[in-house]
Amino acid sequence: MSQADILNPSASSQLNPDYGYTEGLPEIRQFLQSQSGAAYSRLAGGRGHVYTLIWANRDKATMHALRQWERQYANDFFTFVDWERTRYYSGRFAPGSAAAAQQLGGAVGASLEFSPAGNERWNIRGTFMELPGLALYTSPINWTRDAIILQERDGFGRDRFKQTGTWTYGSNAFAYLGNELTNANANTTDVAEMLVFGYAIRIWARRDSNLGKLEGKLIRVSDGTVLASSVDVDLYSASPVAAAVYAPGNYPLNFYRVQIKATNTKNASSSAKTIVADAIEVMQ
Secondary structure (H helix, E strand, O other), rough: OOOOOOOOOOOOOOOOOOOOOOEEEEOOEEEEOHHHHOEEEEEEEEEOOOEEEEEEEHHHHHHHHHHHHHHHOOOOOOEEEEOOOOOEEEEOOOOOOHHHHHHHOOOOOOOEEEEEEEOOOOEEEEEEOOOOOOOOOOOOOOHHHEEEEOOEEEEOEEEOEEOOOEEEEEEEEOOOOHHHEEOOHHHOOOOOEEEEEEEEEEEEEEOOOOOOEEEEEEOOOOOOOOEEEEEEEEEEEEOEEEEEOOOOOOEEEEEEEEEEEEEOOOOOOOOOOOEEEEOEEEEE
């Protein structure tokens, strides 16, 4: 089974859940704050979107179809479509609750719960859980609606980039959202690196007449595989402008390291090799 197996392949499918359902966003975070310190959060784990689904007062055909689907994909995955946003998620039904498992002597409870509603009708409920790392039937493409922006520093003034070498933080009217990290780009070892969780990324940076070329790289955290790399991301422009300078493509939901690396090169028309590390846009 795979991402091509779609539970609810159209907006009119009988297996679409009732509205409204409850959606949980991805990521698992820990939040803490000392008595006299700033608030702090840490990404503690990665999970996918979670949907709590209900099919109320459904006929026998729907009930039997869901029973069969639950068994078929108990050890596999399929696609659930959120037709409100036209988003495709790869995953499976989550196991039953801890309370249900305890009643079964510690065994994992059933994924879906079926309750007779009378007159050959059924109420069904369960949770769909997106699983990171799986291929997608269709990748998300609505950057305006579904992506987030991670600047080089957060609102508390803490660096989001891990910096190797000499990077200088400062403001620039043409930087994306007004601030950036700059590097003289005089070697091929200086790196600014950010950990992200999502499907795809875009590197935003200032382009100007005195900027050089950087290397953009996307690395999968789980095994260190370099999924995409370009040593020719040219920041030269005759006039200053903020732009999405590198977008390596769509990938499954996962943890990734985004690297901005010095190349010690520039466009022939540029007056300097300087590079910048600016905002990272993450599709979620």
